[in-house]
Amino acid sequence: MSAMDAAQLDEAMTRLAAGGTRVLSRAVSLVENGEPRGLDLLERVYATAPHPWVIGFTGVGGAGKSTLLPRMAAHFAARGEYVAILAVDPSSPITGGAVLGDRIRSTEAPDERIYFRSLATRGGTGGLATCIADVVRLMSAAGRRIVLVETVGAGQSEVAIRDVAHATVVVTAPGLGDEVQAMKAGILEIGTVLAVNKADLPGADEAANTLQHVMALAPGAGHMTEGLNEARDGHPARWFPPVLKVCARSGAGMEALIARLEEHRAFQERSGEYARRNLARDRARMDERLRSLLMERALARARATGVWQTVERRLQAGETDPMRAAREIADAIPIQ
Amino acid sequence: MSETTAGRPIRVVVTKVGLDGHDRGVKVIAQALRDAGMEVVYAGLRRTPEEIARIVLEEDADVLGLSILSGAVVPLTRRTREALDAQGLEDVLLVVGGIVPVESRTELDKLGVKGIFGPGSSLAEIIGYIRDNVPKERAL
Ligand code: B12
Ligand SMILES: Nc1nc2c(ncn2[C@@H]2O[C@H](COP(=O)(O)OP(=O)(O)OP(=O)(O)O)[C@@H](O)[C@H]2O)c(=O)[nH]1
Numbered sequence A: 001m002s003a004m005d006a007a008q009l010d011e012a013m014t015r016l017a018a019g020g021t022r023v024l025s026r027a028v029s030l031v032e033n034g035e036p037r038g039l040d041l042l043e044r045v046y047a048t049a050p051h052p053w054v055i056g057f058t059g060v061g062g063a064g065k066s067t068l069l070p071r072m073a074a075h076f077a078a079r080g081e082y083v084a085i086l087a088v089d090p091s092s093p094i095t096g097g098a099v100l101g102d103r104i105r106s107t108e109a110p111d112e113r114i115y116f117r118s119l120a121t122r123g124g125t126g127g128l129a130t131c132i133a134d135v136v137r138l139m140s141a142a143g144r145r146i147v148l149v150e151t152v153g154a155g156q157s158e159v160a161i162r163d164v165a166h167a168t169v170v171v172t173a174p175g176l177g178d179e180v181q182a183m184k185a186g187i188l189e190i191g192t193v194l195a196v197n198k199a200d201l202p203g204a205d206e207a208a209n210t211l212q213h214v215m216a217l218a219p220g221a222g223h224m225t226e227g228l229n230e231a232r233d234g235h236p237a238r239w240f241p242p243v244l245k246v247c248a249r250s251g252a253g254m255e256a257l258i259a260r261l262e263e264h265r266a267f268q269e270r271s272g273e274y275a276r277r278n279l280a281r282d283r284a285r286m287d288e289r290l291r292s293l294l295m296e297r298a299l300a301r302a303r304a305t306g307v308w309q310t311v312e313r314r315l316q317a318g319e320t321d322p323m324r325a326a327r328e329i330a331d332a333i334p335i336q
Numbered sequence B: 001m002s003e004t005t006a007g008r009p010i011r012v013v014v015t016k017v018g019l020d021g022h023d024r025g026v027k028v029i030a031q032a033l034r035d036a037g038m039e040v041v042y043a044g045l046r047r048t049p050e051e052i053a054r055i056v057l058e059e060d061a062d063v064l065g066l067s068i069l070s071g072a073v074v075p076l077t078r079r080t081r082e083a084l085d086a087q088g089l090e091d092v093l094l095v096v097g098g099i100v101p102v103e104s105r106t107e108l109d110k111l112g113v114k115g116i117f118g119p120g121s122s123l124a125e126i127i128g129y130i131r132d133n134v135p136k137e138r139a140l
């Protein structure tokens, strides 16, 4: 059963592809809310839109992520690229409410080429919203082939971001004293680039030097240079995370950061890693969709045959227990 | 949870327009609405009406809350309403708080702004007003 007919879907997809902001905003909400119309749209989106290039940003609070993303987006936009920024903040587990405050930092004038959306985690684990992969793909259907994602930046988000991003920028800043913390959390291992933000502040050089020293001590770091290391001595080509000083406030270092990320992307494309990640995402999405389709069908079947009602009555009467009841229903549903 | 009839959390953008640095009230409101189960995009200070309209559009907000203590509440609200309308956001519920002199209330009323909350407004009243007046189902 579809919530939208083919003509409505055609129209929505056309408006999306034409860059309509309103239709994109509404589509994000439909997807986020798990509405039937959102699912209808997603079927079209996945059928037509390629994976966009996804760059994740993580790092402790106050490092400057929310300042950096719009600045980077503006640099991409200046080259004529269409970009999306997705900024995730936590929902309160008790009220479900959230304050989404990442837009405060964006002082760029409105620009059609940049779409900024704040998302609440709504129970998603690892500091990301559950719907993030779908929203990312939706951005591509709207012609935005570069997606920058700001995670909540605490706890496991560093790991979860790997499931959606091709590259991860770990953002830090002088005075936050998180170099050691980062080492403990293993955060450096997942970074594509380590960005020391607030290069305008004293202490930026020291922070960058400390990070470089920490990196040089990492296992296998010997003889590697920052960035791409071509295959040699029996080792395949490898990427060694460069440490870059940037200033989100002034934009200094932004082109260098983008250049590093592009270099990394080219390396991933050459090595097949880029395609592997995309495939892993497609597989995970396929399984998730399969699970919900099978569940829907199985439950409908169990209700139509009356098995569900019979077992549920016995549960009410105290004649069975929840574990046995579930098994009884599952066993009664034929799987050809 | 504060949900619309469609069963999703109410999304609100709260911000300040013009050169007005009084930000205590807007922060109190942002937290109160969050505690009422709404998703609140806090967009900070010194926004232009055009920026605000773009933010409301991108965030698919049901409600825009303006906090104005500068004395220019009528012109700033009018310009913001116009900027929203220019983006096709006529259905967004506009509520205004801060310093709103009595004469200004009738002016705002003419602009279709009914939700006006000055100093000492109860948070329960504000939350109730938003819940009761949030737009219902919206088209794609
Ligand atoms: C604290 C204060 C300041 C602080 C601000 C600190 C800060 N970061 O916010 C400082 C000292 C910096 C300051 C400076 C100035 N201030 Co002053 N300030 C005040 C004061 C005393 C209290 C404001 C306050 O914080 N109240 C507490 C909060 C919680 O209440 P609130 O903002 O009213 O919010 C409530 C409601 O209004 C409503 N609400 C507010 N916003 C929103 C939004 C939505 C969506 C909703 C639904 C509801 C809502 O709900 C809130 C909770 O009930 C007021 C006088 C007063 N009693 O209001 C003057 C006042 C606002 N300031 C005034 C003036 C003139 C100034 C200055 C220009 C110079 C001066 N004379 O001091 C500067 C300008 C600063 C600037 N850059 O804009 C005037 C404004 C005159 C006018 N509008 O006609 C006032 C009214 C004082 C007066 N009687 O003259 N000020
Ligand atoms: N001096 C200086 N300050 C900066 C720079 N970039 C960001 N800041 C400031 O650092 C503070 C935090 O910036 P945000 O962008 O909100 O940091 P964040 O990492 O997004 O923080 P969370 O969302 O709380 O995790 C703000 O006061 C910014 O203005 C910079 O390049 N130089």
Ligand SMILES: [Mg+2]
Pocket (backbone or CB within 6 Å): A065, A066, A101, A102, A150
């Ligand atoms: Mg942030």
